[in-house]
Amino acid sequence: xxxxxxxxxxxxxxxxxxxxxxxxxxxxxxxxxxxxxxxxxxxxxxxxxxxxxxxxxxxxxxxxxxxxxxxxxxxxxxxxxxxxxxxxxxxxxxxxxxxxxxxxxxxxxxxxxxxxxxxxxxxxxxxxxxxxxxxxxxxxxxxxxxxxxxxxxxxxxxxxxxxxxxxxxxxxxxxxxxxxxxxxxxxxxxxxxxxxxxxxxxxxxxxxxxxxxxxxxxxxxxxxxxxxxxxxxxxxxxxxxxxxxxxxxxxxxxxxxxxxxxxxxxx
Amino acid sequence: xxxxxxxxxxxxxxxxxxxxxxxxxxxxxxxxxxxxxxxxxxxxxxxxxxxxxxxxxxxxxxxxxxxxxxxxxxxxxxxxxxxxxxxxxxxxxxxxxxxxxxxxxxxxxxxxxxxxxxxxxxxxxxxxxxxxxxxxxxxxxxxxxxxxxxxxxxxxxxxxxxxxxxxxxxxxxxxxxxxxxxxxxxxxxxxxxxxxxxxxxxxxxxxxxxxxxxxxxxxxxxxxxxxxxxxxxxxxxxxxxxxxxxxxxxxxxxxxxxxxxxxxxxx
Numbered sequence: 001x002x003x004x005x006x007x008x009x010x011x012x013x014x015x016x017x018x019x020x021x022x023x024x025x026x027x028x029x030x031x032x033x034x035x036x037x038x039x040x041x042x043x044x045x046x047x048x049x050x051x052x053x054x055x056x057x058x059x060x061x062x063x064x065x066x067x068x069x070x071x072x073x074x075x076x077x078x079x080x081x082x083x084x085x086x087x088x089x090x091x092x093x094x095x096x097x098x099x100x101x102x103x104x105x106x107x108x109x110x111x112x113x114x115x116x117x118x119x120x121x122x123x124x125x126x127x128x129x130x131x132x133x134x135x136x137x138x139x140x141x142x143x144x145x146x147x148x149x150x151x152x153x154x155x156x157x158x159x160x161x162x163x164x165x166x167x168x169x170x171x172x173x174x175x176x177x178x179x180x181x182x183x184x185x186x187x188x189x190x191x192x193x194x195x196x197x198x199x200x201x202x203x204x205x206x207x208x209x210x211x212x213x214x215x216x217x218x219x220x221x222x223x224x225x226x227x228x229x230x231x232x233x234x235x236x237x238x239x240x241x242x243x244x245x246x247x248x249x250x251x252x253x254x255x256x257x258x259x260x261x262x263x264x265x266x267x
Numbered sequence: 268x269x270x271x272x273x274x275x276x277x278x279x280x281x282x283x284x285x286x287x288x289x290x291x292x293x294x295x296x297x298x299x300x301x302x303x304x305x306x307x308x309x310x311x312x313x314x315x316x317x318x319x320x321x322x323x324x325x326x327x328x329x330x331x332x333x334x335x336x337x338x339x340x341x342x343x344x345x346x347x348x349x350x351x352x353x354x355x356x357x358x359x360x361x362x363x364x365x366x367x368x369x370x371x372x373x374x375x376x377x378x379x380x381x382x383x384x385x386x387x388x389x390x391x392x393x394x395x396x397x398x399x400x401x402x403x404x405x406x407x408x409x410x411x412x413x414x415x416x417x418x419x420x421x422x423x424x425x426x427x428x429x430x431x432x433x434x435x436x437x438x439x440x441x442x443x444x445x446x447x448x449x450x451x452x453x454x455x456x457x458x459x460x461x462x463x464x465x466x467x468x469x470x471x472x473x474x475x476x477x478x479x480x481x482x483x484x485x486x487x488x489x490x491x492x493x494x495x496x497x498x499x500x501x502x503x504x505x506x507x508x509x510x511x512x513x514x515x516x517x518x519x520x521x522x523x524x525x526x527x528x529x530x531x532x533x534x
Contacts, residue, residue, distance in 0.1 A: 017463055108458065133407045134425075134459035140400045158401075159460070166461040191375065192401035193426070194433040196284055 007062070007088070007097040013167045016061075016101050020169045023059040023098070030059050032170035032197075034161060037064040037102075038081040039090050042205040042213035046174045049202040051096050053172050061168055062091055063101040069124040069132075070156030076254070077123045081218050106163055107132040122152040135159050138185045138192070146181050146249055146258065154185050161186055165195055173197050178204045178212050180260045204260070212259045219255040228257065274329070274355070274364040280434050283328075283368050287436045290326040290365070297326050299437035299464075301428060304331040304369075305348040306357050309472040309480035313441045316469040318363050320439050328435055329358055330368040336391040336399075337423030343521070344390045348485050373430055374399040389419040402426050405452045405459070413448050413516060413525065421452050428453055432462055440464050445471045445479050447527045471527070479526045486522040495524065 010016045020030045031050035035043050043062075050060050064087060071077040084102070091097040107124055110131030124132065135155050141147075142154035165173070175183045183201045190199050205213050211228055220228070249258045277283045287297045298317035302310050310329075317327050331354060338344035351369070358364040374391055377398030391399065402422050408414075409421035432440070442450045450468045457466050472480050478495055487495070516525045 013461060106461075129407060132459050134403060134405045134456045136401060136403050136460075138401045140396060163459075163461045166463060169463070189401045192399050192430075193403075194280060194373075194430045196433060196436070 005095045005097070006092050008099045009088070010099055010101050011103055013103060013106075016099075016103075016167050017169060019099055020059075020061070024169075024171075026057075028057045028059045029054045029171040030061060030169065031172040031174065032164070032168050033060065033062045033174050034164055035062060035064055036066045036080065036215065037087050038083055038215035038218070039087045040205075040213045040215065040217075042176060042178065044090065044094055045205045046176055046202045047091075047094055047096050049200055050172060050174045053174065053198070053200045058172075059098040060096055061099045061101055061170065062097050063103075063164055063168065065101075065103060065106065065160070065164075067106075067156055067160040069107065069122045069159060070153050071123040072150065072152055073120050073123055073125075075123070075150075076216075076256075079219075081215055101164075101168060103167075106160065122156055124156070136162055136189060136193075138188050141181070141185045141188050144181070149249070154182070157182055158185055158189050162189065162193070162195075165197060170197055172200060174200045174202050176204065177201045177262070178214070178260070179258065212257075214257055216255050216257060272362045272364070273359050275366045276355070277366055277368050278370055280370060280373075283366075283370075283434050284436060286366055287326075287328070291436075291438075293324075295324045295326045296321045296438040297328060297436065298439040298441065299431070299435050300327065300329045300441050301431055302329060302331055303333045303347065303482065304354050305350055305482040305485070306354045307472075307480045307482065307484075309443060309445065311357065311361055312472045313443055313469045314358075314361055314363050316467055317439060317441045320441065320465070320467045325439075326365040327363055328366045328368055328437065329364050330370075330431055330435065332368075332370060332373065332427070332431075334373075334423055334427040336374065336389045336426060337420050338390040339417065339419055340387050340390055340392075342390070342417075343483075343523075346486075348482055368431075368435060370434075373427065389423055391423070403429055403456060403460075405455050408448070408452045408455050411448070416516070421449070424449055425452055425456050429456065429460070429462075432464060437464055439467060441467045441469050443471065444468045444529070445481070445526065447525075479524075481524055483522050483524060 008019070010019060023030050031054055033043070033046045033050055047060055047062065051058060064084065066077065066080050066082070068077055088100065091100060108131060110126035110129070126132070136158040137155055138158055142158075147154050175186055177183055183199075187199050189195070190197055207213060207217070211217060248260065249256065275286070277286060290297050298321055300310070300313045300317055314327055314329065318325060331351065333344065333347050333349070335344055355367065358367060375398060377393035377396070393399070403425040404422055405425055409425075414421055442453055444450055454466050456462070457464055474480060474484070478484060515527065516523065
């Protein structure tokens with residue numbers, strides 16, 4: 001962690017891949033932190049985790065891309081918050097980010113768009129035979145928890161993460177355990193498809209009032225924030241594994257938030 | 268194409284990836300020819316295509332792996348022909364193959380196997396929460412032609428090819444156009460998931476009597492062979508694209524064979 005260092009901003013897929021290959025040729029590991037932007041301290045902690053995870057010299061890449069295929073047409077793609085200039089300032093201030101990848105779009109679109117109508121299951125849906133049509137499903141893990149209320153979510157996440165992996169070609173990738181099910185889905189995908197990438201799960205970062213940090217928190221009023229953090233609202237939805245984890249998802253007005261707590265098995 | 272050259276036989280995934288990375292560090296392109304073994308001149312022509320496709324120095328990798336996930340339980344996985352020693356001799360005789368990748372198994376299996384019973388949709392199906400569960404679907408292209416009679420086939424092909432791509436990390440991969448729909452599915456997957464791999468479609472190689480070469484031809488009697496090559500048996504199933512391609516699939520006894528003819532649009 002040196003003084004502030006302006007990251008290189010890369011928008012082109014081929015340029016991103018060439019950049020990573022140059023770093024690897026220089027003997028550096030490439031560590032990747034995928035985000036949808038509107039960065040907060042939770043994201044910045046992923047960067048610290050990435051730096052700490054590398055055994056030697058490392059080049060950290062942060063991507064900023066709001067992935068349309070993980071939003072259903074009824075969800076908040078249009079209102080998802082963004083602040084690119086602010087994000088760049090925060091990343092520069094860490095002194096630890098070498099490149100920011102922010103592609104304009106990652107999907108091939110068809111001719112006639114299906115628009116907001118019709119049988120669209122995600123914000124990506126297009127008519128036309130030339131459009132994106134390849135999807136990755138992690139069939140068991142995607143079903144429970146958030147998967148039951150957001151049926152296209154993990155399909156969209158797994159697919160965009162595979163695309164980003166193939167573009168950035170990282171050695172290490174860091175995901176926040178706040179999105180616990182997402183982290184598990186990605187780990188399983190990496191195992192099953194033999195990606196040569198080490199996946200690191202990074203611990204949850206909380207606000208002073210205990211709320212797990214999320215870009216969507218910006219939509220909460222002060223009153224709503226107080227409710228969230230009331231203990232009674234943390235309704236356990238299900239337990240998985242041993243050691244166990246309690247996961248919760250809750251709507252506050254129009255804002256959907258998630259949180260979880262890992263519990264070690266008694267020794 | 269030099270004199271006979273014994274290819275290196277690699278069985279381990281990590282060793283395969285390390286081998287490819289060394290070749291690339293030496294300035295060579297890695298060209299990949301995936302097969303299910305029992306090699307014939309059609310396969311060997313893929314190797315020539317791979318060598319010709321590389322602009323400079325190239326290291327050719329041939330994989331031999333009978334992929335269980337693309338066979339339904341009712342299909343011919345158990346009787347799929349194999350001749351590993353013969354395959355190695357043929358590959359050595361080309362003088363053009365640097366490595367042969369033949370892994371023992373590429374899938375994580377669960378605890379209690381579902382075996383031949385139950386609701387298994389492919390020969391891979393396992394019970395147990397730890398088993399392979401990540402599948403790639405190319406949703407439009409997989410549906411027509413062979414996809415309608417073999418519903419798990421392209422899911423299994425796309426998934427194993429993605430796994431092999433992530434293990435071998437080739438710059439170029441060659442697929443025979445005899446398996447025309449498979450070639451198109453792979454091209455679409457590579458585009459949609461941003462694999463950094465150039466896919467080459469290699470022309471069909473035929474026997475002297477006109478039969479498209481296939482490992483399954485060994486199961487045909489002389490009498491059956493004569494039937495196949497009768498023009499009347501080449502029933503066009505469907506046309507796709509322009510220029511068009513006529514695809515045919517036919518059962519002869521217990522042997523399912525496919526063929527196709529590309530037709531250029533009139534100029």
